[in-house]
Amino acid sequence: MATDLTTPAPVGADVAPIQRRTLRLLFTTQIIGGIGVTIGISVGALLAAQIAGTAVAGLAQSAAVVGAALLAVPVTRIITGHGRRPGLAVAYAVGALGGVLVVLAAATRSIPLLFLGMLLFGGGSTANLQARYAAVDLAAPDRRARQLSLVVWATTIGAVAAPNFAALADRTTHGWGLPPLSGPFAFSTVAFVLAAGVLLLWLRPDPLLTARRLAAARVDQAVASGGQAVPTDDAAAVRAGQAAAASGAPAVAGPVAAPAPPARRGAGMRAAWSVVRTRPAARLGIAAVAVGHLVMVAVMAMTPVHLGEFHPVEEVLPIVGLVLSLHIAGMYALAPVVGWLTDRLGRRPVILGGVGTLLAACAVAGTAGHHTPRLTVGLVLLGLGWSATMVAGSTLLSESVPDAVRPSAQGLSDLVMGFAGALAGALSGFVMELSGYPVLTLLAAVAVTPLLxxxxRPVGTADEED
Structure with a gap:
């Protein structure tokens, strides 16, 4: 928006309080959104199995993943053109609409309405995932992974507790006349509406638009000081310029590396892919996020159904709630530690650690049989592996592409991640019915090997290594 880009850019000293305010707000909305996403997803497979059968349960779960992936495209367009605030709010609003439709589907036992509702429900996940990138817009280069991981970790507070409240939500809304297993989706709708409202009211100034103004101001400062701004799309040069600005270092005379200009309308998914495919580090970042998500969705989605095979119906919800809570704790609780390791050790070593953890998770869960504690350990390891690939991969991607296409590249990553998870969710129900849970975990482990x-793979530059 022209008015945003012509607003005077904050000086270096003003960026830190803006970033702190942004992180606090994102932290709050991630808690609310985490409750909304998790309390619904925790019973999604059971509701789908009740309406359409076990084989279709995975497809219903994958509909939410597909929805999150598809919605990344329009949400990314909104973010690119107007900033993080309206894009995140729209994603939450779509998720709220999906929650309403799922409740209606449960009341009418309509399979098409269920799938449509789950598709739109994915908007909550789109918002929660895109929020992590808003934490990077104004972050100092040596703190990017930690601040991104802080937003990821915020989801823990709501997401870990939410599955345990699924039974309470279901009982409460049953008294209102809602069908069994639909109550958690009613609560999700309320959470999404609240998160959207908080963002619309208080995510000001917008971090992405502020970062663009800072980039433009650095170019103007370089030219005014007698140097000639040399446009570059090299990620290392952009990071060096951001570090200089954050430290308050004066501009030097002579040619300087200028950050890429603010994104234009044409800097969409196609432009992002053109950049990503030429950069090994960016490709690794996208692959790490996508493969980690694929394995997590494949195993996690069918775990409630697997537990339902050897626990009575009246006992399964509390057990599912406990197991998924610990799994989600693995995903989010140690995210700040993962972020710290990513900044200290590098992006690639943490991705490799995530790969090893995912393989261990598949081995433990797949051999657990009917031993619920061992299965729980496998699910916790699954969450830890997802956290490592998500934090390190997202950070690596964000700093490996130029400013002009960064939001689109981030949206592209979430699109690929979503379709990878959707494929896993769609196939998991069929594999579960035909061959069982151990075979499902074995196939998930095989899927990790290309990422390994x-x-x-050796790389040619130090920049790619980081």
Missing amino acids: ALAL
């Missing part, structure tokens, strides 16, 4: 090969 890509992460071990």
Whole structure:
């Protein structure tokens, strides 16, 4: 928006309080949104199995993942053109609409309405995932992974507790006349509406638009000081310029590396892909996020159904709630530690650690049989592996592409991640019915091996290594 881009850019000393305010607000909305996403997803497979059968349960879960992926495209367009605030709010609003439709589907036992509702429900996940990138817009280069991981970790507070409240939500809304297993989706709708409202009211100034103004101001400062701004799309040069601005270092005479200009309408997914495919580090970042999500969705989605095979119906919800709570704790609780390690050790070593953890998770869960504590350990390891690939991969991608296409590249990553998870969710129900849970975990482990090969592949520059 022209008015935003012509607003005077904050000086270096003003960026830190803006970033702190942004992180506090994102932290709050991630808690609310985490409750909304998790309390619904925790019973999604059970509701789908009740309406349409076990084989279709995975498809219903994958509909939410597909929805999150597809919605990343329009949400990214909104973010690119107007900033993080309206894009995140729209995603939450769509998720709220999906929650309403799922409740209606449960009341009418309509399979098409269920799938449509789950598709739109994915908007909550779109918002929660895109929020992590808003934490990077104004972050100092040596703190990017930690601040991104802080937003990821915020989801823990709501997401870990939410599955345990699923039974309470279901009982409460049953008294209102809602069908069994639909109550958690009613609560999700309320959470999404609240998160959207908080963002619309208080995410000001917008971090992405502020970062663009800072980039433009650095170019003007370089030219005014007698140097000639040399446009560059090199990620290392952009990071160096951001570090200088954050430290308050004066501009030097002579040619300087200028950050890429603010994104234009044409800087969409196609432009982002053109950049990503030429950069090994960016490709590894996208692959790490996508493969980690694929394995997590495949195993997690069918775990409630697996537990339902050897626990009575009246006992399964509390057990599912406990197991998924611990799994989600693995996903989010140690995210700040993962972020710290990513900044200290590098992006690639943490991705490799995530790969090893995912393989261990598949081995433990797949051999647990009917031993619920061992299955729980496997699910916790699954969450830890997802956290490592998500935090390190997202950070690596964000700093490996130029400013002009960064929001689109981030949206592209979430699109690929979503379709990878959707494929896993769609196939998991069929594999579960045909071959069982152990075979499902074995196939999930096999899916990790291409990422291992890509992460071990030698690279030519130090920049790619980081």
